[in-house]
Amino acid sequence: MRAYTKAFSISTKWGFENRSWNKVDNHNATYKLTRQSIPDLPSSLVQGARDCACEALKAVKCETFPERKPLSAMRYNQRVITVNLVHGIATIASTKGRIKATFFVPSNYRDYLSWSIKSSTISYDRRNKVFYLHISLEHSDPEKIADLNILGIDRGIVNIAVCSDNRFFNSKKTKNRRARYAYLRKELQSKGTKSAKRKLKRLSGKERRFGTDVNHCISKQIVNSEYTVFALEELSKIRVQKRRGKEFNSKLNSWPFYQLEQFIRYKAEAIGKHVLLVDARYTSQKCSNCEHTYKGNREGSAFLCRKCGLEIHADLNASRNIAQAGISCLSRLSCQPAECIPT
Numbered sequence: 001m002r003a004y005t006k007a008f009s010i011s012t013k014w015g016f017e018n019r020s021w022n023k024v025d026n027h028n029a030t031y032k033l034t035r036q037s038i039p040d041l042p043s044s045l046v047q048g049a050r051d052c053a054c055e056a057l058k059a060v061k062c063e064t065f066p067e068r069k070p071l072s073a074m075r076y077n078q079r080v081i082t083v084n085l086v087h088g089i090a091t092i093a094s095t096k097g098r099i100k101a102t103f104f105v106p107s108n109y110r111d112y113l114s115w116s117i118k119s120s121t122i123s124y125d126r127r128n129k130v131f132y133l134h135i136s137l138e139h140s141d142p143e144k145i146a147d148l149n150i151l152g153i154d155r156g157i158v159n160i161a162v163c164s165d166n167r168f169f170n171s172k173k174t175k176n177r178r179a180r181y182a183y184l185r186k187e188l189q190s191k192g193t194k195s196a197k198r199k200l201k202r203l204s205g206k207e208r209r210f211g212t213d214v215n216h217c218i219s220k221q222i223v224n225s226e227y228t229v230f231a232l233e234e235l236s237k238i239r240v241q242k243r244r245g246k247e248f249n250s251k252l253n254s255w256p257f258y259q260l261e262q263f264i265r266y267k268a269e270a271i272g273k274h275v276l277l278v279d280a281r282y283t284s285q286k287c288s289n290c291e292h293t294y295k296g297n298r299e300g301s302a303f304l305c306r307k308c309g310l311e312i313h314a315d316l317n318a319s320r321n322i323a324q325a326g327i328s329c330l331s332r333l334s335c336q337p338a339e340c341i342p343t
């Protein structure tokens, strides 16, 4: 990792000084020098570091000098790493030749070992002195959607997920844990000491792992239902529109919502089901019964339609609108293929 970082900085230095993120130019200018100064680093890793450097330069348009910590995560292409997911063995190019390492695949991911490997990253946890191998996998042939059995899912803060078939995913345990984390975080933040900062970091790791676990559990239950298509709001689009104000903004900024989507997606694809992202506009204001759209229909978690009188939990109403949007999206599919292709 240290050698890789050294190669990275040789490339970034040249790119920064010459205001260029062109990979070929960078290669021509730095390759020989890098090989000479770090002879132990395999050439494909030198190239990997160079590509990484050029991408970092491009990201900042050469305005600032991209820094890399000596033990930052490294991306490995298929030439420098061989991964056997089934047996949990990886052979990795290193400064000491190819080394063989074994790894453990968490049970949540065991069903996907037959998928093809897209990319690999190795990171190092200094505190626990362990290396992590991150693999992203790809499923090549999603099946065609046969029937329109759609489930709408509304993601939220109070209720993590509410489904159009009346299922609410929230638990006292989750709520309590979240509240405790929030309290501890506030306490530690107000202290501001070095040790408090360290504890804060550890806390956020714990919180993250807990959230991941919850998302695994919820996505599994959703995907294993009788539904074949799962409709969710497209979060990236809402960011611009800001239709739902404060609640939605915090919703967008937090990773658990995106992670839940990812988990539903890959668990669904593994068994030939689909995820559909729909336009989220008005999902909270619109009545899922008569389509009357009015801001005042919703008050906190209560939804009361001023036109037809429907009284329903606001999140459930939203999830039904999402399901409805999914259905119209699928039926439009034949004439407007670019609009909303199930992904």
Ligand SMILES: [Zn+2]
Pocket: 287, 288, 289, 290, 291, 292, 305, 306, 307, 308, 309, 310
């Ligand atoms: Zn209504």
